[in-house]
Amino acid sequence: MKFLNRRTSAVAAVVLSATLGLTACGSTTDASSDSGSSSSDGGDVSVTFLPKNLGNPYFETSDAGGQKAVEEFGGEFTEVGPDTATPDGQVSFIQTAAQQGVSALVLSANDPAALCDSLNQARDTADVKVVTFDSDVNADCRDLYVSQADSEGIATVEVDMIAEQIGDEGQIAILSASANATNQNAWIDIMKQDLADNHPNIELVDVVYGDDDDQTSFDKTAALLQTYPNLKGIISPTTVGIAAAARYVSTSNYKGKVAITGLGTPNQMREYVKDGTVTEFALWNPEDLGYLAAYAAKALVDGEITGAEGDSFSAGDLGDYEVGADGTVLLGDPFRFNADNIDDFDF
Template sequence: MLINTRRFAALAAVALTASLALAGCGSDDDGGDGGSGGGSSKITMIPKSLGNPYFDASTAGAKRAAGEFGGKVDEVGPTGDAGPDSQVPFIETATQQGVGALVVSANDPTALCDSIKTAQSADIKVVTFDSDTECRDLFVSQADAQGIADKQVELIAKQIGDTGEVAILSAAANATNQNEWIKLMKANLEANHPNIKLVDTVYGDDDDQKSFDQTAALLQAHPDLKGIISPTTVGIAAAARYLSTSEFKGKVALTGLGAPSQMKTFIDDGTVTEFALWNPDDLGYLAAYAADALVKGEITGKEGDTFTAGDLKKYTVGANGVVVLGDPFVFDKSNIDDFKF
């Protein structure tokens, strides 16, 4: 994936502006016609939880997109509760207020479906991003699931010499994207890395302290552990924080999916050598453009539909209503200073 570095330079300012503008769903009635068939799009953005830098960046990207296509984005969502039902009241409120579209990173593949179907029956378009559900119009995927899984396996194998015990520190046990990546990582390890043994998978629920504690527990339970894969920005940062001041620094490798701003310290001090991610600002930007295209009737979400997403150019809807942002990008000491999100 080619990442627009100029965008990152402005991201902090955009995110600050966005945070100052946060309001309850539909708290501002301007923003144009929320229905389909033309007009500007009023979009409610519902991340897994508020206060996560990853989702701060994706919302900033969505708001930047809305500024370009003449729409409006409001961010609402749970704070500190990543439970499967925690997003339901926000979906219900947005439905009652008649927004044009919902853009949701789902905490559960099925728990939101009743509320989403109610929204759809009111002609509200539903786009998921980052983590999917079984009941939406379109899913904007950060990268191909197989590519994400393979990249993380590639990185850990390289760092531990393709041999030894590894463990996975995930987010919530019911997170759709995490579980898909874990399934694919397991298959890759079994097929291509016979000398690497996956000994445990634990869940930090995208909570910093719980992820920190789970890292400590993993290392106590598995004294021969050679590496940890954490496919979540909260988890990898918490694991790195634990390793950085422990006896395991430099002995246990850590990789996964992380935000450069959170991981720079650990790259600089040698706790972590490489990790991967995509640009969450681009992900939110693309999701907002997809929602706008649905609201305006330019696409329906069927395979083969095409739309233009601003400076990300043209995208085509794939099978099962999936739009893929691009390939994961690897961050290391040679490039970590170039990225600010």
């Protein structure tokens, strides 16, 4: 996986700490003043990042990657977003970005369809290039989607991990983000099929939603374990959810009895791996995801690509990428983190 060779712990720690100031609604960073030497034309490119919500460590890291890329090509970086992960909360920021005439909007969508009207208005009236990352909208509402990895690969690795950890049999549940989250829903559909096809002795008893909120996810974990006393594992395909589930299990009688896995960041999950609550989880590098999305946005603004299948562009330290079907660019395969390697990463 590409990020293994390009990040040191020290660098990642500095980048992640730099994101801590980017948590207020509508916070802004202008990256153009001290990085114009990186590119001859990047100063004309203004990129606004709109995550699902601010104050989320995952998006703090991905947006820091976006800021790093924009600084490299000498553009102007801004981060805005709602405090809670709702589609209504994102609409006003899309409208403001269009009114301000930003070159590109890079967003992780809280709903695949609800944002389409505002996004298409921004594209049609202000020529804003729209790049989604992490969670997509309908393909006709954006120019490119930068995906963490192939949906099948993400879903399969999560099923494989839970199967290995519970001996390929028993009851499991899924603790997802919001019910309308495009990416989680796609992964869950593939997980269900994979379980049916390849793991007949594993029973998926429930799918619940923590709305990417720590306390809600914590409470949903408690409810699952009380409702299903024979539950052997929980998959949480969201960084907020897996950390909340692990936090609950780590101080309960379920520790060592109920497996927790899914998608998380090393810094969130380190203590739970070290104390034995979590055996293994997976993720891509969210910093690389934001970094790639910013370079994709620049390529669109500069006219290097249109988002058509077969288009290619350079993404700085990550190298060259090609646009696939449906205007999708894939970062790479997910990586498994466990006690043997977790201390090699800091994000």
